[in-house]
Structure formats: structure tokens, C-alpha cells
Amino acid sequence: MRASDADREVVRSVLTDAFADGRLTREEHEERVSTLLAARTLGELPGLVDDLVVVDPAAAGTESNPDQTLSFREQGAAAYRKELQEAIATFLMVSLITWGIWLFTSAPDGHPWPIYPMLFLVVNLVGTGVRREAIVQREVNRLEKKAAKKAAKKAAQAEIESTPEVGGPILGPPTTQPEKDRRDDLF
Template identity: 45%
Template sequence: MTDWWSGFERDPRDAGNAGLRASDADREVVRGLLSEAFADGRLDRDEFDERADLVLRTRTLGDLPPIVRDLVPMTPAVRRPAGAMSPDEIQAKALERWRNDRREAFFGLLFVSAVTWTIWVATSRGFPWPAFVTIAALMNLLRVATSREQKVAENVRYLEKKQAKELYKRGELPPS
């Protein structure tokens, strides 16, 4: 039922379209909804007849929404431009970026530790200098692992900004 408004060529809920003349096709969309509501038992015969008569007498698109106000949602659905990600998709992508960062920090710790300790073992075995490199890599891993909310929020802001810039370049978003 939320897709019902897409049956109109121009959305009658939009104030910019309210003064435009309603076409026969627009009236037929509303009449179809009234028939469906009558068949479902949401309207009795008198209500159906009264509203159907109103539909026939409408002149502008703005006259149509009040006739069906109690039958369908009145708030316009938020339409995303083609190719735009939903907030849930952006959140999921931001979380995946954080997971990738955490994985890279972990494997970085393993790689750096393995290389430096191998060099240390193969050479002098004097002062255990690889401990400093290992500690630094471990601190980086801990920093990434413990800052999940902050990093995800940063990634969300970055992805939203990037998406807005792309949509603006394509002309699908007005400048802010």
C-alpha cells in the first residue's frame, strides 16, 4: 500500500503539484483505491458512493489526498536517487571498514613481529630491540580494536559525504 502514490504521474501530496489539474487517470487511481477499500470492508456503501462522487468532481491534484486520507499513508516516501545507499547500507559498509582496519592491524602485528624477531634471532641476539616494534604494533591493534564506535561513526560521515558529493556531481542532489 505504500507504493500506491506512485500510480500518479505527479504526486498530489506535493504542494507544488496541488494546484495542477487532475487527469482522468489520476481520478481513476483514487477510484481504484476506493473500490479496493469498499471490497475490503474499510468503507461502507454510503461512504464509497460519497467519496466516488467527490472524485468525479475534483478539479486539481490537491483535492485528491483528503478523499483517501484515512485509507493510505499521507507522508511521502523518501526516494533515494539511483545508486544511493540507504542509511543501513552505509552503516554496514562503515562497520566492514572498521573490521578491515582491525584485521590489517592484527596481521600487521604478526608480520612485523615475525620479521623483526627473525632478524634478531638470525643476527646478534643482543638487546631485544624487536620488543619495541612489537609493542608499537600491539598498541596500534589495541587502539583500532577499542575505538569501534568512533571509527564506525567517522566512516559513516565519510561515506555520507562521499555519496553526497557523487550525487551532486550527477545533478541528483542540490548543493547544501
């Protein structure tokens, strides 16, 4: 059977997710995508993704170790998906509201002005899609900094706890007896 564009798009999204998650290098991703674009039958597609296990982040954390957190790269990919979903939701909500206002106020007579806000939101939506790797990397950097701060704080706390207390309590400066009292002690 011949492969359709929709079939190729499904495989391409799996390859792109694998690249974003760090399971494929850039070269491997480019090679597989070029092979994908040249594929004509459905039989050629599974070989491109057979070695890529689709990981469900919720299941990955609970199977082997419930306390195990997702890797920084996976958390970055999740942050990208969240940002993309927010961009889509914003586009849809603003579009629906502006078209609703237009329909109830000036639909038959007026110019379809809701097109203009939609254009700006489409630019934002496309920009979010194009900046996938930058968004993932930004989240990875944020998480690495957070982990480094936490590790430094933990190391400092451990050092403080392991340092033995030296000497006794700190007292004020030594006091001297007044001159008269010293003479009395001599005689």
C-alpha cells in the first residue's frame, strides 16, 4: 500500500519528538527524515521508528522508581508542549471571541476585522512551533541552574554540619581590675 502524507506526518512527529528528547542525533534525524520523504509504501515507514520506544512520561516515572523524576530534556519537551498548547488555546479563544463580536455587531455590512488579530496570533503560534529546540534548551538550562543551586546549598549545609565546634564560648574582652584594687592585693 502506498503511504499517504498523513502517514508520513505521524512518523515525522515521532522522529522529531525523539530528536527533541535526545534519543536521536541531528544527523540521524535528518537522515531518517530524508528517507521518510522518499518512502513510497507503508512497509518502509516502520523501519524508521522501530528502535525508538515511545515513552509515556507518566509511566516512566512510576514503573521502575516512583521517586524518579523525568530527565531535564524530557521536562524541557513537556514545557514546550505546554507552551504550544497555550499558544493554540490563545489563538482559538481570541479568534472565537472576535468572530463572535463581529457576527453580532457588523457581520453583513462590515469588513471582517477579526482577521487582523488572528494574523498576529498565527505568527505567535508558528513562532512557538519553530522555536521548539530553543524552548526545550531554555527549560533544560533553568532546571540545571536550579539543580546546581540545590546541590550547592546541600553541600554547604553538609559542610556546616561536619565542621566541629572549636573552643569554648566567646567571652567579652578581659577585664582589668582598677588600680586601687590591685594595690590592695599586693599588700
